Amino acid sequence: MARLSGFERLTSVDEALSTFLSRLKSRVLKAVQVSIHDALERVLAEDVVADRDLPPFDRSAVDGYAVRAQDTFEASQSNPKVLRLTEADEIFANEAKEIWTGNQLTKGSDAVVMLEHAKKTEKGIELKNPVTPRENVSRRGEDISKGEVAMEAGTRLKPHHVGMLAALGMSHVKVTRKPKVAVLATGNELVNPGEEPGPGQVIDVNRLVLSGMCSELGAEPLDLGTVKDDIDEIDAKIRRGLREADLTVTTGGTSVGYADLVPLAVNKLGAPGIIVHGVSMRPGMPTALAAVGDKPIILLSGYPVAAITGFEVFARPIILKMLGVEREPRPMLEARLTRRVASALGRRVFLRVYTFEKNGRFHAEPVRVKGSGVLSTMTKANGYVVIPENREGLEEGELVVVHLFDRVGG
């Protein structure tokens, strides 16, 4: 009966993830067309190839005078060159025309003299310095040239990317459909947020937290609600997840005791069923990874921090794959650990830290943990450090990589 952590065998994080991914015929979801006004944070479904040059014409980069550079070559402090001002649409030898930033370069000109480098006189403008051809000119196509790949498929569209789409004349763009993620919480003790818990009851926070994490990734959460520890109820909810969502995530009922009903329910639903159960990580050890047909199911701990960690490690990469995002780490930061932390060999630890800047250096303070159910260790932290399996802890002052989930303190 005595089993390590209650599981026959714990799988390493890397092996669990690669086994899981290899069992899924994971493919990028279909593309949908959206207005560029709704494209922020969506993911490009195909490369964007420029159908035009940007800028579309040679234009002035400054306020000043369009000139023929060759007419200025002899200008000097002692012998200023005077050019006649014209208002015609084209300039000829020894002529200049007022031009403003962004204006198309005047026909016949090939350079622009800055306003403050020219003296306006009755005869025209007086130059004491030459300009070279193309000086102060933004050349056609210098930003993007026609036929160039302006942005690649898989790009998460930030404001400047949306600006680039607009600049290329696009009003709509093909982005990946949002993955739909069904979220179910299981447990006899749970009540919904907003309901007052009775004796022995607790408010379920996992659905809200995991739904929020889905939204932040650009997925669409589907709230399956809470169910009691009842295999038929669990079965019915997961069936709905399999039918309506691309990924189903459950919390609770994954440890090896009495309430270990979710794995049982999943295994009844079809092959391959449970693929991995029990991962050598902390928090999140009782995480299970499963699939029914092509549809992945991730069974997370009922403890919020363990659920969040399991989601981060297993659900996040799958959602990103569905979106076609090849690589999207959280913001990272190197910082010095403010104190020693211990960990067990053979287990990957996700250590919550509070990272802050002090005297121009970054420090990471491990958040003291009183229990794995303690959500305040998240609200007091702004990132996590991974302690690898081959380390028995980290040293004070050690340089560590922090994965940020909130702003750096100072």
Add this chain to the structure above:
Amino acid sequence: MARLSGFERLTSVDEALSTFLSRLKSRVLKAVQVSIHDALERVLAEDVVADRDLPPFDRSAVDGYAVRAQDTFEASQSNPKVLRLTEADEIFANEAKEIWTGNQLTKGSDAVVMLEHAKKTEKGIELKNPVTPRENVSRRGEDISKGEVAMEAGTRLKPHHVGMLAALGMSHVKVTRKPKVAVLATGNELVNPGEEPGPGQVIDVNRLVLSGMCSELGAEPLDLGTVKDDIDEIDAKIRRGLREADLTVTTGGTSVGYADLVPLAVNKLGAPGIIVHGVSMRPGMPTALAAVGDKPIILLSGYPVAAITGFEVFARPIILKMLGVEREPRPMLEARLTRRVASALGRRVFLRVYTFEKNGRFHAEPVRVKGSGVLSTMTKANGYVVIPENREGLEEGELVVVHLFDRVGG
């Protein structure tokens, strides 16, 4: 006539910002009540004080058996202790009761023996090791205790913060009203996104980009459209911004040439008018900062990258102040510069870089700039490095702090 950069005097970034902020009676916007289901990324308007202990009762942290610790003290490998299993609601001396993770601790018990550390026999359970009082118990209030400040005003609500609100029994929360930011683009040459530009015309991208940056900060953009370089048209639009928005942002028409109409229009609208015009930064030099009464107006360059930089430096801090966010730097990262870059003394340079991880180290590659209007320098970058005024550039291999606006490459 010859003036440095066309401006009488350039103001340093720090002086510009502090002068601007000192002229605004900037206060945090009013609070509004929202459902916790709509609270993600909103900003707490007041401290959240726990009205209860979390967890609300002592509970088991594991699957196992609730016991009285004192009954186990003599248990050893050679002399196991046997406890009688009961199904009653309370345990007494030398009794144990099955208990599952998260369950309220059985009355009469003070510790939990893990399932895998007990052997079930006909007589009850056999223990070979003692447990200490409170072992494997999550104690009432260990996460948050009643009366404690769980989260402070000014906190930007991430998924785990929303979870904490739910755990504390809240269904609604007071957050700061979203600042409304009016965005106007000026320029005779502009057409709207989706329209096909004629000869000499360009598509306005600034409104889309800046509106996106507003949304990312949790502000609400108000699109004032584009106007020609006509002082009456500009005047009418800015009046609307002053009336309907908390902050008005314009692009174009801020350099000192013919098209320098926006500052003129602003100065006609009332005191104090233009406060700063011309900032010693690059890009973004022609930025102007103004106010009419209490309402700030930020006049940005028409060049997208200069407009983005001016927004980042001046609009972002003001929006955060309105939200009540004291400090929210972009994610930061120390990286080694891959090559030398030059800059002019006395000017703050915002250098776009592409940051990537290679062999466990972070590197920042300066993006080559062909012109200040070049939006592709943003889409090729994922962050910026600030070159301070007292430096004439940065050295190859120098450790720099990157402010990330996109994911780190690898």
